[in-house]
Amino acid sequence: MSATQLKSPASRVIEVAGADIHYLEMGAGQPLLLLHGGGPGATGWSNYSRNVQALSGGYRLVIPDLPGYGGSSKEAITGPRYAHYANAMLGLLDHLGIQKAHVVGNSLGGGTAIKMALEAPDRLDRLVLMGPAGLVSAYQTLPTEGARMIFEYYSGTGPSREKLLAFLQLMIHDPSKLTPELLEERYEASVAPPLLANPPLGRGRPPILEDLWRDPRLTSLPHETLVLWGRNDRVNPLITADILLNQIPNAMMVSFNKCGHWVQWERAEVFNSLVLSFLT
Numbered sequence: 001m002s003a004t005q006l007k008s009p010a011s012r013v014i015e016v017a018g019a020d021i022h023y024l025e026m027g028a029g030q031p032l033l034l035l036h037g038g039g040p041g042a043t044g045w046s047n048y049s050r051n052v053q054a055l056s057g058g059y060r061l062v063i064p065d066l067p068g069y070g071g072s073s074k075e076a077i078t079g080p081r082y083a084h085y086a087n088a089m090l091g092l093l094d095h096l097g098i099q100k101a102h103v104v105g106n107s108l109g110g111g112t113a114i115k116m117a118l119e120a121p122d123r124l125d126r127l128v129l130m131g132p133a134g135l136v137s138a139y140q141t142l143p144t145e146g147a148r149m150i151f152e153y154y155s156g157t158g159p160s161r162e163k164l165l166a167f168l169q170l171m172i173h174d175p176s177k178l179t180p181e182l183l184e185e186r187y188e189a190s191v192a193p194p195l196l197a198n199p200p201l202g203r204g205r206p207p208i209l210e211d212l213w214r215d216p217r218l219t220s221l222p223h224e225t226l227v228l229w230g231r232n233d234r235v236n237p238l239i240t241a242d243i244l245l246n247q248i249p250n251a252m253m254v255s256f257n258k259c260g261h262w263v264q265w266e267r268a269e270v271f272n273s274l275v276l277s278f279l280t
Contacts, residue, residue, distance in 0.1 A: 009045075009052065009063065013071060016091035022071030023064035023092065027056030030125075031101035032279070033089065034063045035109025037261070038133070038201055039171065040153045040164055041186030043070035047106055050268035055275065062101070064092055066112065068200030070189065076198050080208045081108075082134060086115035090123060102279055104128040106264060107236060108201075111212055118217050127225040128275055130263045131233050134212030135240040143206065146170055146235030146261065155204030159191050172260040173232045213240075218247040225251040226278045228271065230259030 009026035024044060032055060036047035044063035052061055065072040067088050077084050089112060093101060102125045105113030110132025117124050136142065143151065149167045153159055164187050169175040189195075201207055212218075225248050229238050238255060245251050254274060256267055264271045 009056075009061070011071075014092065014095050016088050016095065019067060019073040019075060019088070020071075021064055021067070021073070021088060021092050023062055025060070025062055026052060027059050027061045029059045030279075031093075031096075031098045032059040032061050033093070033101045033103045034061060035085075035089065035103065035105040035112050036066065036069070037106045037110075038066075038069075038108030039150055039167060039186075040159065041188070041190035042108075043189060045070075046182075046186060046189070047109075047262075048264060051264050051272055051275075054272035058276065059102070059279070062092070062096065062098070064089065066109065066200075068195075068198070074192075074194035074198050074200075077207065080210045081201075082111050082115035082210050082212060083119075085112040086119055089116060090120055093123060099123070100125050102126045102128075104130070104264075104275065105132060106130040107261065108133050110134075111209070114212050114218075115210070117221055117223055118212070118215055121222060124223055126279055127223045128228065128278065129225060129244065130228045131230065131236040131261050132227075132244070133236055134210060135236065135243045136211060136213060144235055144237065146233075147206070150201055150235075151206050152204055153190070154196070154199035154202075158196070159187070161187050164190060170234050170260070171262050172266050173230065173258045174266070177266070213243045213247070218244075219249065221248050221250075223248075223250060224278075226274070227251055227253040228263045228274070229253065229255045230261060230263050230266065231255050231257050232259060233261045235261045 009024035103113045110129040111134035
């Protein structure tokens, strides 16, 4: 089902700590916050368009653009990123009067979800983490191939459709599934003037990203946690999953053969079924 066939969510902008946060909202029921990844042109909708129809049947979906992305403010972030994103998302929940929510996070959004759980464990219910950022293994080379492409997208000659296509092809196991519409949507989002002036994850050099795996509070997180990972993930490799499974007491994992960094996109039907089953 294409994004144009989906029921349109409500689009809103609120101010959190002096900055605009754009978010989409649809469905009814227990709140479910969907946090997107950090690739060029990423937005909440681009990450979760294949999931919202199924998930909104039983949940109140809140789908924000993280600071620096989509319709949210593009001011420079000078401090640690996950802390900044987590504070913004907790502020969004405050504004919406949501005391506790389930949280789904992909990549950068997964790192944000972990940080939210560490800082405000009583505000989160169940966690779904897809190839989350903020983890490091002794067996991986840093930055990873995918992370390097993100950091270099705005450097050198700057953004281009060719750069973005190479990045998107790396995100998934079967590049033939990419569509010209997806490429154009992401490209246009990635070259908005505020992004060119202030790229969300820097220009050629990584921003300050906390080592979440070093936080001793991981071992006392009370949340039921579902970890989903593509075995062909070239951004945050599967070998880092053991860090979460060894530290978060109530974590379990499902991994997918022939799947890259976008489990929710490449395996949308199974993802939707797993998440709904897990949350209930």
